[in-house]
Amino acid sequence: MITEFPEVLQDVQRHVEALFNKFQSAELLYHNLEHTQKVVQRCKEISSAYVMAETDIFILMAAAWFHDTGHLFGTLLNHEEKSVEVMKDYFKEKKPGEAITDAIAACIMATKIPARPKSLPEKMICDADTYHLGTADFIHTDERLKKELQLRDYSVTKAWDSNTLNMLVEHKYFTVYCRELLNKGKQENIAIIMKRRSN
Numbered sequence: 001m002i003t004e005f006p007e008v009l010q011d012v013q014r015h016v017e018a019l020f021n022k023f024q025s026a027e028l029l030y031h032n033l034e035h036t037q038k039v040v041q042r043c044k045e046i047s048s049a050y051v052m053a054e055t056d057i058f059i060l061m062a063a064a065w066f067h068d069t070g071h072l073f074g075t076l077l078n079h080e081e082k083s084v085e086v087m088k089d090y091f092k093e094k095k096p097g098e099a100i101t102d103a104i105a106a107c108i109m110a111t112k113i114p115a116r117p118k119s120l121p122e123k124m125i126c127d128a129d130t131y132h133l134g135t136a137d138f139i140h141t142d143e144r145l146k147k148e149l150q151l152r153d154y155s156v157t158k159a160w161d162s163n164t165l166n167m168l169v170e171h172k173y174f175t176v177y178c179r180e181l182l183n184k185g186k187q188e189n190i191a192i193i194m195k196r197r198s199n
Helices: 005-023 033-047 054-066 079-091 098-110 120-129 138-151 160-170 176-198
Strands: none
Touching (some): 005 054, 005 079, 033 054, 033 120, 054 079, 054 120, 098 120, 138 176, 160 176
């Protein structure tokens, strides 16, 4: 069992950063190390608003670091499953215990759309991953995601704005913290996309 959670998380950070530095392609305009680092920071922010056991914080933060590593080794489809493989391969030597690796895997898989998180850490990572939907940065991240998909040979149609609007409308934050902080901004982004779509 792992007892030195902060030290292991530092090693997780070094490991994931090394993976991105080694394997990240120019196509990953959105699903890159910068995005991963932002999700990690948002997980810290969200979790600081709650009382959590040290083990749950470790599970959340480890999942945040690994959640998009699958993009480095495959396609957009099923990248969450690949991220789980990368995470479990890393933890083979660490032997944190099956319960912990299973919980980290559940957090990673919870980010798969449509999100259906169950535990509090799962809800937190989902909210951290979609935090930008409620910020002014969303318009820029939406464009980066569109360009990334084009570079990765995914079909990006003229219905992009309509699909983006549907995604924003259907999306919901799972933690009270993010609902109170970000729902207003998300509504503002919905209005921007609606106006853009009508032009």
